[in-house]
Amino acid sequence: MQRSAGYEALRFGLILLFVALTLIPTLWMVSMAFKPIAEWSATGSDLTWWPKNPTWDNFAFIFGQSSSELIVSLDRTAGRPILASLLSASFGTVIAMVAGTTAAYGLSRFGSGANLPLALIQLRLFPPMAVMIPVMIMWAFLGLTDTWWGLALIYGIVTLPFAFWLMKTFFDDMPREIEDAALVEGCSRFRVFVKITLPMMRPALASSALFVFILNWSDYLIALLLTTRDWVTIPVYMASLSSSMTGQLYGAKAALGLIAAVPPVIMGIAIQKHLVRGLTFGALKE
Amino acid sequence: MNTIADITDTVQKTPADRPNDEGHLGLWLSLPAQLLVLFIAVFPILMQIYISLTDWSPLDGIGWWRAWELWNSFANYTDLAQDNRFWSALLRTLLVMVVCVPVEFLLGLGLAVLFVDEFPGRRFLYSVLLIPMMVVPAVAGYMFFMLFQSGGPINDILAFFVGQPVKIAWLSDPDLALIAVMVADIWQWTPLMFLILLAGLVGVPEDQQRAATLLGASWWRRFITIVLPRMKTIMIIALAIRVIENFKIFDTLFIMTGGGPGVATETISVYIYKVTQQELIWGYVAAIALAILITLSIVSAYAIRHVSSPEADT
Numbered sequence: 001m002q003r004s005a006g007y008e009a010l011r012f013g014l015i016l017l018f019v020a021l022t023l024i025p026t027l028w029m030v031s032m033a034f035k036p037i038a039e040w041s042a043t044g045s046d047l048t049w050w051p052k053n054p055t056w057d058n059f060a061f062i063f064g065q066s067s068s069e070l071i072v073s074l075d076r077t078a079g080r081p082i083l084a085s086l087l088s089a090s091f092g093t094v095i096a097m098v099a100g101t102t103a104a105y106g107l108s109r110f111g112s113g114a115n116l117p118l119a120l121i122q123l124r125l126f127p128p129m130a131v132m133i134p135v136m137i138m139w140a141f142l143g144l145t146d147t148w149w150g151l152a153l154i155y156g157i158v159t160l161p162f163a164f165w166l167m168k169t170f171f172d173d174m175p176r177e178i179e180d181a182a183l184v185e186g187c188s189r190f191r192v193f194v195k196i197t198l199p200m201m202r203p204a205l206a207s208s209a210l211f212v213f214i215l216n217w218s219d220y221l222i223a224l225l226l227t228t229r230d231w232v233t234i235p236v237y238m239a240s241l242s243s244s245m246t247g248q249l250y251g252a253k254a255a256l257g258l259i260a261a262v263p264p265v266i267m268g269i270a271i272q273k274h275l276v277r278g279l280t281f282g283a284l285k286e
Numbered sequence: 287m288n289t290i291a292d293i294t295d296t297v298q299k300t301p302a303d304r305p306n307d308e309g310h311l312g313l314w315l316s317l318p319a320q321l322l323v324l325f326i327a328v329f330p331i332l333m334q335i336y337i338s339l340t341d342w343s344p345l346d347g348i349g350w351w352r353a354w355e356l357w358n359s360f361a362n363y364t365d366l367a368q369d370n371r372f373w374s375a376l377l378r379t380l381l382v383m384v385v386c387v388p389v390e391f392l393l394g395l396g397l398a399v400l401f402v403d404e405f406p407g408r409r410f411l412y413s414v415l416l417i418p419m420m421v422v423p424a425v426a427g428y429m430f431f432m433l434f435q436s437g438g439p440i441n442d443i444l445a446f447f448v449g450q451p452v453k454i455a456w457l458s459d460p461d462l463a464l465i466a467v468m469v470a471d472i473w474q475w476t477p478l479m480f481l482i483l484l485a486g487l488v489g490v491p492e493d494q495q496r497a498a499t500l501l502g503a504s505w506w507r508r509f510i511t512i513v514l515p516r517m518k519t520i521m522i523i524a525l526a527i528r529v530i531e532n533f534k535i536f537d538t539l540f541i542m543t544g545g546g547p548g549v550a551t552e553t554i555s556v557y558i559y560k561v562t563q564q565e566l567i568w569g570y571v572a573a574i575a576l577a578i579l580i581t582l583s584i585v586s587a588y589a590i591r592h593v594s595s596p597e598a599d600t
Contacts, residue, residue, distance in 0.1 A: 011400050015411060018397055022415055025473060028439055029429045041435075047442050095322075103319035110312025119323050125586055127534040129555040130575040133337065133568050134330030137350050157326045160319060189311050220424035220537040221555070225562070235424035239541060250432065257425040268420035269413050276485045279478060280523050284485055 029261075032254035033058055040250040058255035062241070074241075078256055080230075081237035085260070088151035088223075088233060089216035095156025096212050100163025101205065105193060108171035117168075120161035121281065128158065132225050139226055148231045151223060155216040162278060163212050169282030170204035171197075207271040211278040214264040234260045331579075338362055338572035345566055353569070362573035371549060372574065375557035378464070382535060382553060386471045387528045393472070394479025394524070399509075401480075402487050412484075419477040427541030430470040431457070434542070457543055460550035467539045467551050474538065475531070479524055486520030487513065526589070554578065 027049070032040070035051040035058075042048065057065075064077040106112040135154065136145070144150025178200070182192045198205070223233040232240075238256050241249045268275065276284050333350070339360065342353035366372060401412060418426070433440050434456035441452040456466045490513050498508045514521075536555040539545070545552040545560065552560070562571050 012405070014396075015400050018400075019411055019414055021473070022418055022477075024439075025426075025429050025433055026417065026421070028433055029425075032432065041437060047437070047439065049439070099318035099322055102315040102317075106312040106315030110315075112312030113316030113320060116316060116319055116323070119327070120319075122583070122586065123323065123326070125530055125582060126579055127536075127555055129534070129536065129558045129562075130578045131326070131330055131334070132558075133562065133572050133575060134333040135326070136562075137333065137344075138330065154326075157322050160322055164319060193315075214420065218422045218424075220422075220541075221559070225559075235422060235537075238424065238428065253428055254432070257422075257428050261421045261425045264422060265417055265420045268416065272413065272416065275416070276481055279527065280482060283523050284482065284520060 029254045029257055032250055033258045035251050035254075037251060041248075058251040059259075061249075062252050062256050076237075078234070078237065078259070081232055081234050082259070084148050084151070084227070084231040085217060085233040087148040088155055088231070089213055089219075091149065091152035092155025092159065092216040093209055093213045095152060096159040096163040096216075097167075097205070097209050099156070100160050100208075100212075101167045101198075104164050104167035104171055105197065108168055116164065120164055123157075124161045124281075128221055132222075136225060145226055146228045146230050151226060151231065151233070154222055154226065155219065158219075158222070159212045159215045161281070162215060163208055165281040166208040166211065166274070166278050167201075167204070169277060170201060170208070174201065207274040208278070210267045210271050211274065214267055217260075217264055331576075334572045334576055337569050338576050340569045341567070342569045343566050344568060356569070358569070362570050363577070365570065366573055366577060371552070372557060374549070375552045375554050378551070379533060379535065379553040379555075382464070382468055382471070383529060383532045386468050386475070387525065387532055389472050390476045390479045390528060391483075391521075391525060393476045394481075395483050397476070397480045398484035398487050401484055416477050416481060418474045419481075421474065423474065423537035424541055426470060426474050427538035430466065430473070430538065431542045434466045458547050460547055463543050463547060463551050467535075467542055470538045470542060471532065471535060475528060479528065482520060482524040482527075483517070486517045486524075489520075490516045 031048075031050055034054040034056070035048075036053050036055045037057075039046075039048060039051060039053070062074065062078040064074065064079070103113050103116055107114065107116060139145045139150050139154070142150075144153065174197070179192050179197060182196050183189070187195070219233070220235040223236050227233065227236060234256065238253055238260070241253045241256065271278075337350060337353055339357060339362070340353040341356040341358050341361075342348075342350060346356070348355065397415070401408065421429075432438055435441075436453050436455045440456070441454055444454070445452040454462065456462045494512050495508050498512060503511075534555055535553050536559070539551060539553060540556055540559070543551045545556040549557075558571060558574055561567060561574070
């Protein structure tokens with residue numbers, strides 16, 4: 001389609017404006033992560049968009065190296081919260097993917113579990129805050145409070161709708177001829193599912209799992225309510241990074257924020273082409 | 287292309303015309319998911335109903351199953367009706383929604399229009415523009431907390447345009463704090479609208495548009511009469527997703543302002559969180575939560591029925 005040069009210039013100008021608005025907040029945190037303490041809260045003419053004396057100190061600090069400039073050292077380093085986030089998000093993903101994939105296959109091929117699509121959408125509809133009281137009581141009763149496995153269980157349930165819907169659309173799209181051929185050969189239905197369908201769906205399983213992992217990794221509210229000390233996750237731990245002497249530990253928080261933000265961004269870009277499908281519960285495919 | 291109608295189709299149809307032995311395997315396959323749903327839905331909701339009729343608090347030192355000793359019939363619900371803080375939190379949540387969702391929609395649609403045609407660097411810039419929605423919301427909250435400090439970069443940029451130092455205390459002014467949290471939400475979720483709407487725009491077939499161009503229709507006219515009507519379902523899906531998610535708004539907002547100053551940015555989720563953690567009246571929280579669950583169920587049942595009424599597939 002031909003358009004005037006003026007339109008093209010305007011179009012590119014607007015796109016660049018959007019890109020700038022997208023990146024500026026991110027850049028500020030990236031730059032803060034490498035700023036030495038003297039530049040953390042510099043204002044006015046001292047305010048710098050790029051660290052004057054870039055340093056890795058903030059990263060060293062959250063992993064336990066005491067800082068002479070801050071006079072404080074952390075009694076709890078970021079290592080354990082990172083482990084907590086990794087464990088709970090990963091095992092939550094496993095739970096969601098196992099339950100979601102089997103149920104999606106059951107519905108797609110046998111029509112079983114016909115109540116699940118709507119039930120799972122409703123699960124997604126409700127604010128987590130509105131069901132947390134019974135969950136907190138149950139988790140306390142079962143000894144799951146402040147454990148990574150307790151978090152993993154609730155994450156698995158919360159992201160089950162996405163795993164289910166994503167896998168369902170992938171199964172619906174998959175040609176059945178190969179399965180049928182194997183059935184004729186005399187394989188049992190279950191064997192076909194395990195030996196033929198699942199291996200064929202490996203790319204779909206991988207993208208769905210990454211999608212679900214990003215969602216689990218991003219949680220803040222549930223971890224805030226269900227963990228207290230031993231297994232707090234990155235976002236909960238991050239909020240506690242301040243000291244009475246220096247107030248907000250800007251650089252340290254930014255360094256940890258960067259560590260938390262990078263994996264989902266990379267994963268998200270890797271599964272870009274399935275994002276639309278995942279976010280719209282499979283209603284839209286690209 | 288699937289649509290909402292398809293979703294409800296799947297929901298309503300119960301295919302029973304399958305051989306029986308396969309049905310068994312099907313049941314086994316859906317068992318884990320069914321158990322998880324039961325585990326998180328049925329029992330907790332019953333427990334919630336029970337507790338919501340009492341004054342029970344975890345500080346009372348009695349187990350929740352003995353909450354009947356603190357029975358107060360429907361006092362929690364009558365209290366709720368008169369709880370001004372609850373109603374203003376609800377109104378504030380809706381205000382945030384009616385501002386953020388349309389702004390995100392329009393920006394996302396505009397951006398999608400800019401991206402429909404190929405240009406050098408399109409794929410790369412597309413990925414860049416999606417970054418905000420992948421940033422952990424709590425981290426995004428912290429980013430905007432820094433940006434909106436009175437000595438922070440946003441005031442610095444404003445100062446550049448005004449020509450003199452700007453010292454706006456964004457997060458400690460009740461009105462500005464609400465604007466700040468809305469800016470953060472718009473920054474983070476415009477990319478989602480962009481992503482979905484672009485997928486929709488790309489899917490609109492070009493033949494009709496080309497025919498209209500030949501007949502001399504302007505770009506704007508083609509957009510309004512041909513493109514937009516074909517995107518109806520997609521636009522509804524995009525809006526529905528953001529309305530649902532925006533209603534839950536918590537992470538970014540709570541980290542930026544903690545609901546404050548005072549209660550100036552207290553939304554429903556923040557309000558419930560505070561009553562849960564600080565005032566610890568869990569009987570009352572259960573009543574609030576149930577009221578919200580019931581309202582949402584009715585609204586969503588109504589919406590699903592009316593939005594997905596059979597109409598032409600896009």
